[in-house]
Amino acid sequence: MMPEGKRVGCELCGLWRMCFPGRLANASERMRRGLRIRRMRIPRGMMLYRSGERVESLYMVRSGCIKELDDTGGRHGSVINFSFPGEMLSLQCLGVPVSTTTGVAVEPSFICAVPLGAFSQMCATSSAATIELTRLIAKAGAAARDSLTLIRDKEAHERVAGFLLNVCGRLQLRGARGRELRLGMNRDDIADYLGLRSETVSRCFSELARRQLIKVRAKRVEIVQIAELRRVFHGAAHAERRPAD
Amino acid sequence: MMPEGKRVGCELCGLWRMCFPGRLANASERMRRGLRIRRMRIPRGMMLYRSGERVESLYMVRSGCIKELDDTGGRHGSVINFSFPGEMLSLQCLGVPVSTTTGVAVEPSFICAVPLGAFSQMCATSSAATIELTRLIAKAGAAARDSLTLIRDKEAHERVAGFLLNVCGRLQLRGARGRELRLGMNRDDIADYLGLRSETVSRCFSELARRQLIKVRAKRVEIVQIAELRRVFHGAAHAERRPAD
DNA sequence: CGTTGAGTTGATGGAACTCAAATAGCGTGG
DNA sequence: CCACGCTATTTGAGTTCCATCAACTCAACG
Numbered sequence: 334m335m336p337e338g339k340r341v342g343c344e345l346c347g348l349w350r351m352c353f354p355g356r357l358a359n360a361s362e363r364m365r366r367g368l369r370i371r372r373m374r375i376p377r378g379m380m381l382y383r384s385g386e387r388v389e390s391l392y393m394v395r396s397g398c399i400k401e402l403d404d405t406g407g408r409h410g411s412v413i414n415f416s417f418p419g420e421m422l423s424l425q426c427l428g429v430p431v432s433t434t435t436g437v438a439v440e441p442s443f444i445c446a447v448p449l450g451a452f453s454q455m456c457a458t459s460s461a462a463t464i465e466l467t468r469l470i471a472k473a474g475a476a477a478r479d480s481l482t483l484i485r486d487k488e489a490h491e492r493v494a495g496f497l498l499n500v501c502g503r504l505q506l507r508g509a510r511g512r513e514l515r516l517g518m519n520r521d522d523i524a525d526y527l528g529l530r531s532e533t534v535s536r537c538f539s540e541l542a543r544r545q546l547i548k549v550r551a552k553r554v555e556i557v558q559i560a561e562l563r564r565v566f567h568g569a570a571h572a573e574r575r576p577a578d
Numbered sequence: 579m580m581p582e583g584k585r586v587g588c589e590l591c592g593l594w595r596m597c598f599p600g601r602l603a604n605a606s607e608r609m610r611r612g613l614r615i616r617r618m619r620i621p622r623g624m625m626l627y628r629s630g631e632r633v634e635s636l637y638m639v640r641s642g643c644i645k646e647l648d649d650t651g652g653r654h655g656s657v658i659n660f661s662f663p664g665e666m667l668s669l670q671c672l673g674v675p676v677s678t679t680t681g682v683a684v685e686p687s688f689i690c691a692v693p694l695g696a697f698s699q700m701c702a703t704s705s706a707a708t709i710e711l712t713r714l715i716a717k718a719g720a721a722a723r724d725s726l727t728l729i730r731d732k733e734a735h736e737r738v739a740g741f742l743l744n745v746c747g748r749l750q751l752r753g754a755r756g757r758e759l760r761l762g763m764n765r766d767d768i769a770d771y772l773g774l775r776s777e778t779v780s781r782c783f784s785e786l787a788r789r790q791l792i793k794v795r796a797k798r799v800e801i802v803q804i805a806e807l808r809r810v811f812h813g814a815a816h817a818e819r820r821p822a823d
Numbered sequence: 824c825g826t827t828g829a830g831t832t833g834a835t836g837g838a839a840c841t842c843a844a845a846t847a848g849c850g851t852g853g
Numbered sequence: 854c855c856a857c858g859c860t861a862t863t864t865g866a867g868t869t870c871c872a873t874c875a876a877c878t879c880a881a882c883g
Contacts, residue, residue, distance in 0.1 A: 403723065403727055405727065413723060413726065413727075425716055425720065427716060428712045428714075428715060428716020428717065428719075429720070433720065433723075434723075460702065467673045468673045469673075470719075471672060471673020472673065474673075474715075474719060474722065475670065475674075475678060477719065477722045477726070478648065478670075480726065481658070481722065481725065481729070482648055482650065484730045485730075486773065528729075528730035528731065
């Protein structure tokens, strides 16, 4: 299986506007500062970075999908987050010497790696970089809060609906065309992330499909009635069918 | 009801070493920079700041307890975090113009408020301040991850045990003497935070007390066998009593 | 065509929620 | 100081939701 995206230069990359260094300086300026961005191909299952190891780079996903694992977990879940194209990983590593999470590709992916040293140097000289960084960290914090409330306060159907809406929204931020999602991860990873079991995720998918809100074909999920899906997410009863609203 | 702490100057404050500005500059230097710290008395139930409003200050708890509420919640939980003496709130507000959470005192509290403007000015001139800030934000991120896994991957008994251990650890970081916790918040707030119902929290307390791991008297909880409590937290079976191990 | 692994579906039990009642704290006022 | 009333907390009984275990389907692949 090949990843969706192709290896292109940053200037041609559809993520250009989203790409962190791209917002700060153009290619020639980056060169001048010695900010060498590495592009890497990550096969499925490969670790991008490991918990306990020193993190020497910030990573950005160009294509594919990376899952962030928490290694403290015992019997249950360990997936903290999924990162989709245009999103960053390992932001939390800025404050601590070693990573507390592990990054693993759930499908073949292409990654940009920015050396942390050159990066923080850039932040030291450019206040714009610092501001941008702060903004990104704040956004990551807000996302973490969202996933906390999604998992803590919602029941299984709502979590699955929320997950689909979340992924859909994030992909559309990067100009994904339609309502059809390619979920790179398998059911176990989704269940892990949502604090459920894969059987439950599967049942929720089937139920939503039965109600015609989505169409499911393996890893491809099409959102048919996004408004109704949002109602499920916000706690509408399971089989509620009102005559006219 | 009066809060535990007394209003003292920062220099006499037991939190001096923990207090963020305290780590950066002494009192006279703060004055020179115009970094005027306000001290406020917050009665129980009062909002320190509101979701949707512009945040003009960073807050630190000197005594009492502040809960951070998420207003998006529907029927269920909204408590994102509790802040105990020596801890900061509203860190996430640095990147965004308006707060997305509401801070409410769960008991009468004393607060230090640092004006955000002067604060960021200080960060702009002092790289030590920026580093310290980054460290604090990273710590907040780690704490958020911990509470996510606590709530998602553990069952009720383990969550309650983890909560007690977490609070105990945080209070002891600030030199709390014994194993006796004064929980300022009520059972509903704890349940809300842990993604449970107050009845379940109560049952877990009772069960842990029955097993002699803790003693419960209303809002006072004494940790009797912290090692055993840690085992519960890490997933030891409920009534597991091994003959010899 | 058999194998393999992911995904789906069914049956059952357990953990936590819900509703309801009893009890304990705590402040107030006699 | 004690009785009172209010609220927070605890306890009990029944129900629901999801996990668990197991069987089955389906597609990919040699």
